[in-house]
Amino acid sequence: MTTRVLLAKIGLDGHDRGVLIVARALRDAGLEVIYLGMRNTIDSVVSAATQENPDVVGISVLSNIHQVIAPRLMTRMREAGLDDVPVIFGGTVPPSDVQLLEDAGVAAVFPTGSSLEDIVAFCRSIRARNSRASAAAVESAP
C-alpha cells in the first residue's frame, strides 16, 4: 500500500509553484498524491480529508496567513475525528513561526528552500508508523 498525501492551498494565494513541485516529487517517489488546487477553505480541506482518507495532509501557504489558519485547521481536523492524520505546512513560514505552528499541532513545517527528500521521507515515515499501528490493532483484536 502506498502512502497517500492530500495537498492543498488554503486561502486566496495563487503561488502554486512550491506545492506543484512537492506533488511531483512525492509522485516520483512512488507516493499517491491528491492535489485539491488553490483557493480552498479550511472546511473544503477537512471534508476532502474525510472522504479521501489520506495518510498525511499538506498545506501550502505563501500569503502570511499560516498563523491564523493552522490552529483553526487543527481544531476542525480534531472535530472531524481526523486527529490521527498528521498535517504538515510548507511555504513562506518564517523560522520564528515554526514553533507557533507546531504548538497548534502541526506535525512538521517545511519552509521554502526545504529538502524534497526530507518531505518525501517524512510522508513515508508516517505511512510506516500507521501500518505498524494498524498491524498492532489487528493483533490485539479478539
Next chain:
Amino acid sequence: MTLTSAVNRGATPRERFEADTREVRPAQTDAGLPLDLLYTPEHIESLDYDRDLGYPGQYPFTRGAYPTMYRGRRWTYRQYSGMATAEETNERYRYLLARGQTALSVAFDLPTQLGYDSDHPLAVDEVGRVGVAIDTVDDMDRLFDRIDLEQVSVNFTINATASIILALYLAVARRRGLALDRLAGTVQNDILKEFLARNTYIYPPAPSLRLCCDIIEHCAGTLPRFNPISVTGFHIREARASAVQEIAFTLGAACVYTDEMLRRGFNIDDFAARLSFHFATTPSFFEEIAKLRAARRMWARLVRDRYGARQERSCVMRFFSGGAGAWLAHQEPLNNIVRTTVECLAAVLAGAQSIHVMAFDEALGIPTEESARIALRTQQILAEETDIADVVDPLGGSYFLESLTNRLEDAIRALMAEIEELGGYLRALEAQHLQRAVLDRAYEQELQLQHGTRPIVGQNVYVDEEASATIPALQDVPAVAPEQIARLQAFRATRVAAQVHRALGDLRRDVESGRNVMPALIAAAESGATLGEMADEFRAVFGEWRPQL
C-alpha cells in the same frame, strides 16, 4: 621582437588557443544554450549593424528605447510596496519619496486583487496580509494622501480587478480636480499571465481579455501618459520559467492583446506606443541582458512587420524590470543584497525604464522599513556612484553579448512557432500546455538545487547552520481586518444607496451589452460603489474560472 612559445611553434594563434583549451569543462546558460569559452568576430559574422542594432531611440531599438538613455533621464526607482492599510502604505510611500524614490508601485492584498470587499467571508483572514486593502474611493484617496499625483507616477500591480482599481483612481483624480493628461502610471492589467503563473484570475479568459482591452481602449482616448497594460513575463519567470520561455510567452500574450485591439477596429499606431512590459532579471547576468535586448528587437520587428505599424514610436518596447525573488535565499538573508545588486546591474545594462530591487528579507516576509530602504539605496548607489549610466548600451558590440542576443532571439522565435503549432497562444494556455512547460522546467531546476548542481551559497553550498539562525527582525503583520471592516461599513452607511444602485445597474447593462465598461465603472466608483460590488456585477455576467487540475 617576436615571442615564441615552447609548444606548437609555427601554429597560428587560433590553433594554439584551440589546443590549449580542448579540455575545458563545457558550460551553458541558465536557459540551456551552450556557451563557447571565448567569443570572436566569427560569432557575429551575420550581424548587420544597421539592421540588427542601429541607434538607441530608433528602430529596431536593440540598443535602447531612447536616444540619450540614462544621461538624458535616469531610470525610475520604482520600489513595490504595500502595507496593510491605506494610511500605513501612504506613510511608507512618503518615507520612500522623501528619500529619493521617484515613483510608486502599489502592492494590493489578495481580497482587493480578487474582487472581494474586506468583510467578505473569503476575505477576512487575508485583509492587508500581502499588501494594502482597498475597498472604496475613500481608501484610494487615503492611499495617496499628500502625494501630488500630477508629479508622481503610480504603478498598480493589479490584473483581474484592474478596471475597478483604475476607476477608483480616476474617481480620486476627479475629486481632486487633476488634469487627466498629466496622470502618469501603469496598471499591470495583464490577465493572460495570471492563468499561466500568478493565478489571481477571477473570470474566464475570454471576458477577462475583454476587460483588459476595455482599459487599453479607454486610456487611448483619455490618458495619454498612462500605460494601460504592462505585459508581464516577471511572474512567469518567478514560477521558474527559462529566459526563453519568459520572453516567448510574454510576446505571445502581447500579440493576443494587439490582435484583440485590431479586431475592435483600432489601428496599431493608435495604441502600440502605450503598451509597456515587465520582466525579471535573475543573477544569470549576461543572459538577462541579452534576453532583454533580444526582446526589444523582436517586439519592434513584430509591430512593424506583422502589424504594419507606420510610426517608429509604436515599435518601442519600454519595460520595468524587477529583480527576481525566487533566486533569493532564506539562509543568511543579508547575502541577498549581493544577489539583488547583480540583478539590478543587469537591468541597467539592458536599458530598463524603471527598476524594482527586492528587499533582502523578501524570501522571509514583508520587507521592513530598513530592508526597503537598502533596496532603494542599492539603486541609488549604482546610479550615482558608478559609471554604468553614462554610456548607452555599454555592452553593445561585445562578441559574446551580440552572439548571445542573436541566439536567444532564435530560441524565442522557435518556441513562439511551437506555440503557433499548438493552435496559438490562447489555446495552448487553456489546455495548460504553457503551464506544464514551465512546471517541467521548474521541477528540473528544483532538482538541481536539491542536488547542489546549481549552487546557492548558504543554501546548498557553504551551508552554515549558525549563520542561518541569525535573522533580522521581521515585519509583524497585525490583524487589520476589524479596522478595515469598520471603516468599510461606515462608508456604506454614509453613501446615497439609490445612486449606488443606479450606477451598478448602469454598469450591469454595459457589461451585458458588450459596451466598454470603463465609463460606467468610473461613475459607479464615484457614486460610492465598493470594489466587491463592482466585481460582483462582472461575476454575475461572466462567472468564475476554475482551472482543470
